[in-house]
Amino acid sequence: MSLASKQVVDALRAAGEPTRLRILALLAREELAVLELCRVLDQSQPRVSRHLKLLAEAGLVERFPDGAWVFYRLVSMGQAAELISEVLSRLDASDAVLSRDSDRLTAVRAERATEAGEYFARNAARWDEIRSLYVSEADVEAKILDAAGPGPFRRLVDLGSGTGRMLTLLGPRSETALGLDLSQQMLNVARSHVADAGLARCELRHGDIFGTRLPDASADLVVIHQVLHYLSDPAAAVGEAARVVAPGGRLIIVDFAPHRLEFLREQHNHRRLGFTELEMTRWLADAGLATTAAQALPSADGQGLTVKIWTAERSAA
Ligand SMILES: C[S@@+](CC[C@H](N)C(=O)[O-])C[C@H]1O[C@@H](n2cnc3c(N)ncnc32)[C@H](O)[C@@H]1O
Structure with a gap:
């Protein structure tokens, strides 16, 4: 054989x-x-x-x-x-054992979603403090601005926008912006940050990164900043983000390189401890985007966290 x-x-x-x-x-x-x-x-x-x-x-x-x-x-x-x-x-879709498995998985997912929701609700007010615990925000943000390019962007979409930091960073280079988040508490904080920054054409919307309901190819800049490691299905989130990227547009993903800080799972609800180069570029390729850059920024304090910034583009039509 x-x-x-x-x-x-x-x-x-x-x-x-x-x-x-x-x-x-x-x-x-x-x-x-x-x-x-x-x-x-x-x-x-x-x-x-x-x-x-x-x-x-x-x-x-x-x-x-x-x-x-x-x-x-x-x-x-x-x-x-x-x-x-x-x-x-x-x-057989009606098989009793398979249906029970599927129901149990739905319950496990719901439990995870509730825990994550509670974590973000609890921490929304002090998120900006927590966010910068492990990395130098200024360095990361300077690289994000470089990765995005000067713009102006017609439409910026920030998925998992949290307190709105990416919107206030990139909003000034964008004609219109949308931040989408599952946590009403985070959205409330973001609304005041966006107003303080004077971003008039910036909308904040409640929504799920797995089903954004945004039109295909409707944004020339999409950002997912420090969200994927919380998610049950990061590949699906990358796919949904890529769907929204217009021809010639760009997706920027910021997350961690693989690490071993297990306490981030226990204390900060992380699900994945970082992402490898291979899996991220494969997810992006599967979603029809070409990875054009992958930068690594090791933490200055030796905590073992390296921030990665992946830039990917959809070829112009
Ligand atoms: C670590 S915060 C990052 C927020 C922001 N991007 C930043 O860097 O400051 C992660 C955010 O993702 C949001 N989030 C988690 N799961 C989500 C989902 N399925 N859809 C949309 N947002 C989600 C949380 O509510 C939280 O605001």
């Missing part, structure tokens, strides 16, 4: 087991940490890890350690990805 055929047999063998099929169905919704899969499947960690190992060996899922957590996601391209999608499309 040829190597390619053997790979198909291995993949089918790995997928051909009820728990592993359930895992594939769950990972089709989003990347998940092992402990989250254990909760949804109601199975022990050694058992779930064994299944995941087999799926990874067969090339159906990717494993990526992130601090003390280990995440898994479905492979996104190639024969294995096609095979998974074919197998999953044939599952």
Whole structure:
């Protein structure tokens, strides 16, 4: 049997087991940490890890350690990805076990969203203080201004706008601006900051980065500043942001390089401890954008955090 055929047999063998099929169905919704899969499947960690190992060996899922957590996601391209999608499309949508898994995952997500919402609501008033704890804001902001370019921008969209810092930084170079955030408390603080800065054509709107409802290709500058590491599905957020970027427009993502500061999970609700170069450029490419720059700014205080600024562009039509 040829190597390619053997790979198909291995993949089918790995997928051909009820728990592993359930895992594939769950990972089709989003990347998940092992402990989250254990909760949804109601199975022990050694058992779930064994299944995941087999799926990874067969090339159906990717494993990526992130601090003390280990995440898994479905492979996104190639024969294995096609095979998974074919197998999953044939599952019975009304299957009781799969529906229960799906409901449990929805509950786990809702719990996460509530925790995050409470965290941001609690910290909205002192966010500007917390935000600058680990990095030199002035250095990062100077690089963001460089990455954005002089403008003027027709439409700036800031996703996860928080207290509005990116809007007050880039708003003066933009004809119109929109900040979108899930937290009403953050939006309230942002409204006063934007008013203080005299940005008349800047709107603040309640909304979810996973479904912004903004028109396709409607902004020439989109920014996601220190938001992705809180999210359940950062790849989907990048995809949604990219959808809004107009031909010739730019997406700037600011987040951390991979780090090991586990306390940020416990005390500050981070889900991911940074992002690798590879995953970010792949998400951007999958979303139709070319990464044109990726700058790294190590923290001056030796805390181990490096801020990354990724700039990506949609080619002009
Ligand atoms: C760390 S703050 C960053 C805010 C701002 N970009 C800054 O750098 O100051 C993260 C923000 O993302 C928002 N956020 C989290 N999940 C979101 C989602 N799904 N959709 C929109 N905003 C979200 C939070 O409410 C919070 O205001």
